[in-house]
Amino acid sequence: MIDALLSDAELRAAVDDVHPSGDDPETIARIAWSVLAEPGDGVAGTLIGELGAAEALRFVFGEPRTLVPPGRESRTLAEGISRWSARADPRSVRRAVTDARDVSARLIVPGDPEWPMALDDLGAHTPVLLWVRGRPSLLRRGPRVAIVGARAASAYGEMVAAELAGDLAASGAVIVSGGAYGIDGAAHRAALAVDGATVAFLAGGVDRAYPQGHQQLLRRIADTGAVVSEVPCGVAPTKWRFLSRNRLIAALGQATVVVEAGWRSGSLNTAGHAASLGRPLGAVPGPVTSAASAGCHRLLREYDARCVTNTAEVRELWESLSPDGETAENVIDAEQVRLLDAIGTRSGVPLVEIARRAGLAPDRVRALLGVLELEGIVEQTAAGWKKKPTRGRRG
Amino acid sequence: MIDALLSDAELRAAVDDVHPSGDDPETIARIAWSVLAEPGDGVAGTLIGELGAAEALRFVFGEPRTLVPPGRESRTLAEGISRWSARADPRSVRRAVTDARDVSARLIVPGDPEWPMALDDLGAHTPVLLWVRGRPSLLRRGPRVAIVGARAASAYGEMVAAELAGDLAASGAVIVSGGAYGIDGAAHRAALAVDGATVAFLAGGVDRAYPQGHQQLLRRIADTGAVVSEVPCGVAPTKWRFLSRNRLIAALGQATVVVEAGWRSGSLNTAGHAASLGRPLGAVPGPVTSAASAGCHRLLREYDARCVTNTAEVRELWESLSPDGETAENVIDAEQVRLLDAIGTRSGVPLVEIARRAGLAPDRVRALLGVLELEGIVEQTAAGWKKKPTRGRRG
Numbered sequence: 001m002i003d004a005l006l007s008d009a010e011l012r013a014a015v016d017d018v019h020p021s022g023d024d025p026e027t028i029a030r031i032a033w034s035v036l037a038e039p040g041d042g043v044a045g046t047l048i049g050e051l052g053a054a055e056a057l058r059f060v061f062g063e064p065r066t067l068v069p070p071g072r073e074s075r076t077l078a079e080g081i082s083r084w085s086a087r088a089d090p091r092s093v094r095r096a097v098t099d100a101r102d103v104s105a106r107l108i109v110p111g112d113p114e115w116p117m118a119l120d121d122l123g124a125h126t127p128v129l130l131w132v133r134g135r136p137s138l139l140r141r142g143p144r145v146a147i148v149g150a151r152a153a154s155a156y157g158e159m160v161a162a163e164l165a166g167d168l169a170a171s172g173a174v175i176v177s178g179g180a181y182g183i184d185g186a187a188h189r190a191a192l193a194v195d196g197a198t199v200a201f202l203a204g205g206v207d208r209a210y211p212q213g214h215q216q217l218l219r220r221i222a223d224t225g226a227v228v229s230e231v232p233c234g235v236a237p238t239k240w241r242f243l244s245r246n247r248l249i250a251a252l253g254q255a256t257v258v259v260e261a262g263w264r265s266g267s268l269n270t271a272g273h274a275a276s277l278g279r280p281l282g283a284v285p286g287p288v289t290s291a292a293s294a295g296c297h298r299l300l301r302e303y304d305a306r307c308v309t310n311t312a313e314v315r316e317l318w319e320s321l322s323p324d325g326e327t328a329e330n331v332i333d334a335e336q337v338r339l340l341d342a343i344g345t346r347s348g349v350p351l352v353e354i355a356r357r358a359g360l361a362p363d364r365v366r367a368l369l370g371v372l373e374l375e376g377i378v379e380q381t382a383a384g385w386k387k388k389p390t391r392g393r394r395g
Numbered sequence: 396m397i398d399a400l401l402s403d404a405e406l407r408a409a410v411d412d413v414h415p416s417g418d419d420p421e422t423i424a425r426i427a428w429s430v431l432a433e434p435g436d437g438v439a440g441t442l443i444g445e446l447g448a449a450e451a452l453r454f455v456f457g458e459p460r461t462l463v464p465p466g467r468e469s470r471t472l473a474e475g476i477s478r479w480s481a482r483a484d485p486r487s488v489r490r491a492v493t494d495a496r497d498v499s500a501r502l503i504v505p506g507d508p509e510w511p512m513a514l515d516d517l518g519a520h521t522p523v524l525l526w527v528r529g530r531p532s533l534l535r536r537g538p539r540v541a542i543v544g545a546r547a548a549s550a551y552g553e554m555v556a557a558e559l560a561g562d563l564a565a566s567g568a569v570i571v572s573g574g575a576y577g578i579d580g581a582a583h584r585a586a587l588a589v590d591g592a593t594v595a596f597l598a599g600g601v602d603r604a605y606p607q608g609h610q611q612l613l614r615r616i617a618d619t620g621a622v623v624s625e626v627p628c629g630v631a632p633t634k635w636r637f638l639s640r641n642r643l644i645a646a647l648g649q650a651t652v653v654v655e656a657g658w659r660s661g662s663l664n665t666a667g668h669a670a671s672l673g674r675p676l677g678a679v680p681g682p683v684t685s686a687a688s689a690g691c692h693r694l695l696r697e698y699d700a701r702c703v704t705n706t707a708e709v710r711e712l713w714e715s716l717s718p719d720g721e722t723a724e725n726v727i728d729a730e731q732v733r734l735l736d737a738i739g740t741r742s743g744v745p746l747v748e749i750a751r752r753a754g755l756a757p758d759r760v761r762a763l764l765g766v767l768e769l770e771g772i773v774e775q776t777a778a779g780w781k782k783k784p785t786r787g788r789r790g
Contacts, residue, residue: 156682156684285682286680286681287680287681288680294704297680301701301708307702309689
């Protein structure tokens with residue numbers, strides 16, 4: 001499949017319009033993966049992490065297909081292949097790019113200067129790419145705070161969301177949310193009202209305004225902020241895609257604040273992602289008589305969320321972190337993870353290519369590889385660096 | 396002073412009317428101490444704990460006065476003596492008893508069957524006695540939950556307080572509070588409304604309705620519950636006595652719930668006592684826009700209070716504890732503390748007298764003394780048991 005795509009002149013020209021790397025096989029392969037796999041497909045993520053996107057595509061669709069090892073992994077992989085095969089149509093890949101180009105969306109992939117390293121904390125669930133309408137640079141600017149909550153918000157909740165988002169945006173924070181009615185909308189609007197920066201993650205394609213009633217709001221966000229999605233243009237939001245989208249909000253935010261949430265609100269899913277990523281989590285309390293606050297109180301009780309009642313208290317959530325929003329330890333971990341994601345066990349990868357894939361400076365890559373070599377995790381071959389095979393590693 | 400009091404026939408007759416032990420020197424000495432010392436006077440508490448109430452009185456007012464050891468303790472003690480001397484008037488002691496008798500108040504002292512062992516956790520700040528109008532037995536009945544909060548409560552706060560107190564009282568819990576306007580009053584009233592049990596701790600004498608507007612409410616509480624104070628009848632509530640009273644609410648409650656509290660509310664003082672006593676502490680959240688909830692949110696943020704939004708969640712606060720509301724470990728600790736409080740380093744105390752003072756069964760005292768003797772903490776003399784002097788122990 002990848003070879004057919006790479007020889008598709010129309011596709012390569014279109015990619016050139018949405019991404020500076022143009023016809024790089026990795027970029028085209030990632031676009032293909034975003035068409036083939038649902039958001040957060042961990043099997044695809046693992047495969048791409050191990051082999052690189054293009055090589056993973058060849059592995060899956062190449063003839064003769066590389067032998068799949070027996071056992072549990074093979075079944076998971078076989079299921080993945082049958083899942084992905086159902087969507088293996090070069091026209092879909094071409095359409096994903098041309099539709100994006102038509103709405104002036106930009107593509108960013110891991111390794112790009114605009115790629116938000118924060119998302120790499122998602123490991124195998126890191127998105128394969130992001131489509132962005134607006135300013136991709138906002139995704140790396142800090143501090144970034146996710147302000148999310150119930151669609152069925154109360155006037156109280158929308159007021160608090162607006163106050164927090166407005167104050168924080170006015171002081172330079174990027175407000176991250178999901179573009180939904182209720183709390184999300186109030187947060188985005190308040191950020192725009194103070195000429196602040198705001199990012200909306202959509203569950204569907206960035207060419208679709210969802211919800212419809214937020215068509216104008218999303219256009220305004222795209223004008224000065226960023227409207228982002230990991231799914232191709234034309235793709236409709238589904239329940240699964242909403243849940244998957246939530247992990248991106250939680251991962252991009254250096255802190256997540258839930259303003260209002262029902263007992264089973266989707267915002268608790270975002271909060272759960274934030275907590276499992278080790279991101280500080282805040283919850284705004286409300287009247288115990290308000291169903292719209294029940295989820296927030298649940299977060300205080302069950303998720304050990306911090307009670308936040310004003311902007312200063314929200315700011316405290318991330319102020320324990322270093323200026324760029326990650327502790328020094330996390331930066332090292334993330335860099336190692338990204339470096340290891342950039343190389344495989346099969347064939348050696350040259351240092352400059354590792355640097356490009358991982359989005360790290362070549363000097364930094366050299367230093368990290370030195371450490372990893374001493375630890376027996378990587379080894380140098382004639383072709384470049386590769387991971388040392390370890391017991392239990394997947395083929 | 397104690398000898399003058401013991402030979403006062405009118406006093407002894409009056410004590411007989413308020414307490415079964417009648418003319419027991421310890422009981423009369425405790426009444427004297429309650430007149431001499433302000434609530435929570437730790438110096439008096441330590442002295443009484445070391446020597447017993449009557450012996451402590453003799454030590455302080457006897458002629459010739461036992462020599463005070465040099466150093467810091469002596470100054471603390473000298474200051475205490477000058478403080479207590481200012482109030483050393485046998486007529487005040489007599490009035491404390493006759494005034495209490497006139498309003499049918501009952502006296503309870505440590506060792507009485509009704510004495511709430513929970514208060515012994517206050518150590519040197521354990522009250523020397525309690526005056527009770529109503530049913531002293533309620534003080535030992537469990538579960539007991541303290542429901543407190545702002546006088547300047549909102550309609551929301553009073554509603555929540557009433558709902559929690561009503562539900563809990565209906566299911567058999569004793570509602571402990573401070574008899575004040577606002578949250579306290581709402582909690583007491585709700586308990587009465589379901590024919591439940593409720594205890595009001597006053598900062599002034601039990602013969603005085605404070606606040607005046609709660610005269611009828613306090614009368615109703617005394618009818619079926621208990622109105623309690625550690626200060627003599629006739630004594631007015633002061634700022635200090637309010638703060639001291641709060642420790643009794645916190646200590647008697649097996650859990651404390653703050654329903655509404657301003658940023659500097661006295662309820663935070665009660666909450667602080669509960670936390671330092673290791674009692675579970677709950678706070679009811681409210682709108683972040685409500686000043687009456689600011690203190691509760693502070694408790695959630697700074698005191699690690701548990702967010703409670705309904706009766707079941709309040710009940711969870713103490714359900715981790717054993718049926719009588721104290722963990723087995725706490726019971727042992729408290730018994731040891733009380734036993735050690737009942738003996739001094741100076742002269743031996745017979746086992747039966749220790750049992751009486753500590754409010755423990757003689758068999759239990761024998762067992763505990765055996766353990767403490769093995770640990771080198773107590774020793775047996777001809778006169779009875781005494782603490783072994785240790786480096787740094789006060790004279």
